[in-house]
Amino acid sequence: MRAVVITRPGGPEVLEVREVATPEPGPGEVLVRVAAAGLNRADILQRKGFYPAPPGSPPDIPGMEYAGEVVALGPPAPARGRADAHGTGHLGGASPPRWSVGDRVMGLVGGGACAEYVVAHADTVLPVPSGWGWAEAGAVPEVFLTAYDALVLQVAMKAGETVLVHAAASGVGTAALQLAGAWGARCIGTSRSAAKLERAKALGLDVAVDTSREDFAEAVRRETAGRGVDVVLDLVGGPFLEGNLKALAPRGRMVIVGLTGGRTAPLDMALVLNKRLTLIGTAMRSRALEEKVAVARAFEREVLPLFAAGRISPVLDRSFPMTAIAEAHRTMEADATFGKLVLVW
Secondary structure (H helix, E strand, C coil), X not given: CEEEEECCCCCHHHEEEEECCCCCCCCCEEEEEEEEEEECHHHHHHHHCCCCCCCCCCCCCCCCEEEEEEEEECCCCCCCCECCCCCCCCECCCCCCCCCCCCEXXXXXXXXXXXXXXXXXXXXXXXXXXXXXXXXXXXXXXXXXXXXXXXXXXXXXXXXXXXXXXXXXXXXXXXXXXXXXXXXXXXXXXXXCHHHHHHHHHHCCCEEEECCCCCHHHHHHHHCCCCCEEEEEECXXXXXXXXXXXXXXXXXXXXXXXXXXXXXXXXCHHHHHHHCCEEEECCCCCCCHHHHHHHHHHHHHHCHHHHHCCCCCCCEEEEEEHHHHHHHHHHHHCCCCCCEEEXXX
């Protein structure tokens, strides 16, 4: 099969499409012919040598999400324990196969999605909603699963709360805005681009904060009459930590899902104590299989119906041929996109 290969750590020029061996599905797995694969910041970091694939995933083939058609099923998996969406609880017993050859599916993998075929555990696979094209499906798994897990499963966002979404025009940001609106929350969003913030209003952004012009913590205090926000969804990291703590209301919760701005910053622990704040870090890629399965099943139950009802939708900036992978990486690094970039065969 053809696959994108990271030939060595470096810039986009190190990416090549090569012939490699086609993977075979193991027990409880499916083989998917990939039609589309979303591009993510993690792929950029992996290309540079800063974010290696987890054990069991191809070390040199990037791609954390896919959409395509099931072409083969592995042998049945033995019965095993299954966790709930928070990694607790236990369900036992074998179950019949969920998928058949020809099914249109999408989902997350630890790596290897930028290839003509990818292997995924059957219990992590999601159905592609009826009527969707492949590029639309490829724009969903990573950003919507991440936003749903962070806002709903990790910090229990509720109707009537106010949520601060950083990088509101990013893939995860645009998904978070829509999910917050679907859950009945009010959204304050940040970006360094006024034009992107204007576009984000159509996705449910209530208050736009241009961080190239004003301090977001001050803007939050103004827009919440001094109270602060209940939830912060942070995709930036270090440079925003101090402002996030100031922006949170008493008993507020912050979930960190990205570190694009840096991984370290001073922490004012007195502010955390006095406000009784909750700080949570989360990542999907490094989780145990049982946790990934639980998140996928919860997402299928609670979020896929929102797509079917037209309450939320994929946000596709543009698609590239898989053979133009280097150009796609350069486009993402230029930070000029709104929503998702997707690679298609």
